[in-house]
Amino acid sequence: MSRxxxxxxxxxxxxxxxxxxxxxxxGTAYARADGLGVRLxxxxxxxxxxxEVTAGQVLALVGPNGAGKSTLLAALAADLxxxxxxxxxxxxxATAWTAPELALRRAVxxxxxxxxxxxxxxxxxxxxxxxxxxxxxxDEDEAAVAEAMAATEVTGFAGRPFSALSGGExxxxxxxxxxxxxxxxxxxxxxxxxxxxxxxxLVLRLCxxxxxxxxxVAVVLHDLGLAAAYADRAALLHGGxxxxxxxxxxxxxxxxxxxxxxxxxxxxxxxxTGVPLVMPLRET
Amino acid sequence: MxxxxxxxxxxxxxxxxxxxxGTDAGAxxxxxxxxDAGAxxxxxxxxxxDPAAAASPPPPPHRFPRTTLxxxxxxxxxxxxxxxxxxxxxxxxxxxxVLGSLLHHLHLGGAELDRVGxxxxxxxxxxxxxxxxxxxxxxxxxxxxMQGVFGNPLAxxxxxxxxxxxxxGAVGAIALGLGFLGxxxxxxxxxxxxxLTVLVVYTLSRSGGRTEVVTLILTGIAVNAFAGALIGLFxxxxxxxxxxxxxxxxxxxxxxxxxPKVLAVLPCAVAGLAVAxxxxxxxxxxxxxxxxxxxxxxxxxxxxxxxxxxxxxxxAAAVAVAGVISFVGLLVPHLLRMAAGPGHRFLIPGSAxxxxxxxxxxxxxxxxxxxxxxxxxxxxTALFGSPFFFWLLRRTRRKQGGWA
Numbered sequence: 001m002s003r004x005x006x007x008x009x010x011x012x013x014x015x016x017x018x019x020x021x022x023x024x025x026x027g028t029a030y031a032r033a034d035g036l037g038v039r040l041x042x043x044x045x046x047x048x049x050x051x052e053v054t055a056g057q058v059l060a061l062v063g064p065n066g067a068g069k070s071t072l073l074a075a076l077a078a079d080l081x082x083x084x085x086x087x088x089x090x091x092x093x094a095t096a097w098t099a100p101e102l103a104l105r106r107a108v109x110x111x112x113x114x115x116x117x118x119x120x121x122x123x124x125x126x127x128x129x130x131x132x133x134x135x136x137x138x139d140e141d142e143a144a145v146a147e148a149m150a151a152t153e154v155t156g157f158a159g160r161p162f163s164a165l166s167g168g169e170x171x172x173x174x175x176x177x178x179x180x181x182x183x184x185x186x187x188x189x190x191x192x193x194x195x196x197x198x199x200x201x202l203v204l205r206l207c208x209x210x211x212x213x214x215x216x217v218a219v220v221l222h223d224l225g226l227a228a229a230y231a232d233r234a235a236l237l238h239g240g241x242x243x244x245x246x247x248x249x250x251x252x253x254x255x256x257x258x259x260x261x262x263x264x265x266x267x268x269x270x271x272x273t274g275v276p277l278v279m280p281l282r283e284t
Numbered sequence: 285m286x287x288x289x290x291x292x293x294x295x296x297x298x299x300x301x302x303x304x305x306g307t308d309a310g311a312x313x314x315x316x317x318x319x320d321a322g323a324x325x326x327x328x329x330x331x332x333x334d335p336a337a338a339a340s341p342p343p344p345p346h347r348f349p350r351t352t353l354x355x356x357x358x359x360x361x362x363x364x365x366x367x368x369x370x371x372x373x374x375x376x377x378x379x380x381x382v383l384g385s386l387l388h389h390l391h392l393g394g395a396e397l398d399r400v401g402x403x404x405x406x407x408x409x410x411x412x413x414x415x416x417x418x419x420x421x422x423x424x425x426x427x428x429x430m431q432g433v434f435g436n437p438l439a440x441x442x443x444x445x446x447x448x449x450x451x452x453g454a455v456g457a458i459a460l461g462l463g464f465l466g467x468x469x470x471x472x473x474x475x476x477x478x479x480l481t482v483l484v485v486y487t488l489s490r491s492g493g494r495t496e497v498v499t500l501i502l503t504g505i506a507v508n509a510f511a512g513a514l515i516g517l518f519x520x521x522x523x524x525x526x527x528x529x530x531x532x533x534x535x536x537x538x539x540x541x542x543x544p545k546v547l548a549v550l551p552c553a554v555a556g557l558a559v560a561x562x563x564x565x566x567x568x569x570x571x572x573x574x575x576x577x578x579x580x581x582x583x584x585x586x587x588x589x590x591x592x593x594x595x596x597x598x599x600a601a602a603v604a605v606a607g608v609i610s611f612v613g614l615l616v617p618h619l620l621r622m623a624a625g626p627g628h629r630f631l632i633p634g635s636a637x638x639x640x641x642x643x644x645x646x647x648x649x650x651x652x653x654x655x656x657x658x659x660x661x662x663x664x665t666a667l668f669g670s671p672f673f674f675w676l677l678r679r680t681r682r683k684q685g686g687w688a
Binding site: 074077098099100101102104106108109110113114115116117118119120123124128130131133177181206245246 | 407432435436437564565568569570571572573575576579580581582583584621626627
């Protein structure tokens with residue numbers, strides 16, 4: 001706090017000297033897992049994961065239920081300790097950062113958005129700015145909140161209590177909170193699950209925009225079509241391991257997907273764009 | 285971009301608790317995470333295609349934020365309550381004389397009272413008023429903190445057994461005639477057992493990073509029963525003088541307030557009340573759940589440990605001098621949340637203020653309603669608190685089908 005600003009009393013107890021995130025060159029790995037293994041409750045959930053989340057790119061994590069997508073995302077977010085290997089964020093082991101420093105570097109959208117008390121939508125989105133309290137980034141607070149709310153189309157119910165919203169609206173508010181954090185690493189766990197068609201597209205366009213602005217984005221997706229259309233790279237998880245990773249066009253092979261999902265699928269190129277479309281093989 | 289409404293606009297949404305009290309996303313993605321996506325997709329689509337139609341008009345600008353008005357109102361009411369409480373009773377002292385004597389003692393003019401009046405005011409009434417302030421603000425603040433830490437609007441020191449846990453220590457110290465810390469023995473024992481109870485309740489009622497209301501309440505019942513049994517046991521072994529002293533703890537009362545008692549509780553209460561507001565922002569974030577709070581830079585484990593210590597400190601301070609006074613910590617934060625929204629930056633100091641007001645008024649009533657007899661304070665708060673609790677349960681059931 002040598003900047004001459006007197007912080008609020010509350011921040012004296014919490015915010016000590018923090019390293020602010022420096023700009024990252026597009027194309028470098030902002031977060032990476034090296035030989036990452038995670039055991040939860042005696043079960044190996046992840047094993048031997050080598051993965052990079054690259055600045056300027058959208059990475060889609062796909063795979064069947066229970067493949068370890070959310071666990072991988074949680075490990076990348078430094079929520080779960082690695083049993084073997086490790087996770088590095090912004091050039092340091094994830095465990096070497098303090099919670100406030102991590103909060104300046106990565107924003108996480110959980111699978112379900114809950115709230116214990118009836119805060120208004122604007123309050124919830126503003127919570128995303130908490131990590132920046134007492135830093136120069138504090139000056140962007142209102143702008144970041146307004147931008148995030150406009151981007152996710154929640155400005156219209158800014159004054160309503162979060163608990164009065166529908167599931168899809170809540171999901172968008174939660175996303176707005178994550179966006180307002182303006183972290184260089186975005187980890188989104190099924191951001192499209194509760195959303196209608198329009199907002200699914202909107203969310204992934206937002207991911208692309210953030211990546212274009214230099215952020216490293218990792219998204220857990222169930223919709224392989226969305227992943228193929230919007231991700232730069234895809235990692236297909238199967239039984240806690242990465243079955244394949246690379247550009248979606250290469251990863252999404254009919255034979256591999258059929259085996260991993262235990263459901264025969266066909267992959268056809270979109271007639272106009274050539275983007276792969278994954279369809280289950282149906283009899284009729 | 286219009287200015288976004290701030291916390292102060294208050295929606296009066298009351299105690300609706302959102303999608304359960306759940307916190308941890310990963311483990312509980314099952315039934316309650318996105319229940320109504322289908323049901324509401326129509327509304328979604330509508331707001332999407334025509335955002336302007338769905339946009340609610342911005343709330344009318346208040347000249348003073350609601351929190352400021354509430355704070356001012358509470359403070360004024362508290363001052364009035366204190367003056368009334370100092371003046372009214374078996375020996376009436378006119379308000380002007382109370383003020384005069386206060387000013388006199390502050391060397392700001394005013395006039396001394398006659399001997400009796402002076403003695404009644406300074407040795408009987410004022411210690412009692414100050415004690416009511418300390419106990420009330422401690423209980424109100426502890427309630428607000430506890431609800432924030434548990435992420436659950438039903439958490440309250442009395443309901444989940446912290447008060448009775450602390451009372452066990454106090455009663456035990458009296459019954460066993462402990463005196464190893466002099467005047468501090470009873471508060472210290474109350475603090476130790478209170479802290480132990482908080483830890484027990486906390487560990488027992490949490491699973492997978494969340495506290496379910498049913499588990500919490502049931503844990504409270506078990507803890508209260510166990511504490512009641514221990515107190516009964518101490519009563520059984522105590523002699524007559526100790527029995528009457530112990531009965532005092534169980535009913536809760538501020539009678540017998542003297543300055544040394546005030547001094548005994550003052551450090552605990554002031555320390556707790558001073559630390560609590562520093563964690564307001566973090567408690568707001570904790571409402572999102574533990575993991576999201578951590579993602580926003582909150583050291584959740586440390587926050588929890590510190591706040592549980594603070595809650596134990598505040599509750600023990602209150603219980604040590606006034607016995608078990610329930611429902612203050614439940615009622616006050618709830619009413620304030622309904623009036624001014626759930627932001628803890630107002631809720632924590634506001635609850636301290638409101639708790640003090642409730643207790644000063646309740647003590648005044650306890651002293652004067654059945655004159656010359658005196659109602660036990662704890663009985664009075666429970667008498668008014670339990671119907672409120674009832675109403676709260678019904679209201680929540682009607683609005684959202686109960687707590688998860």
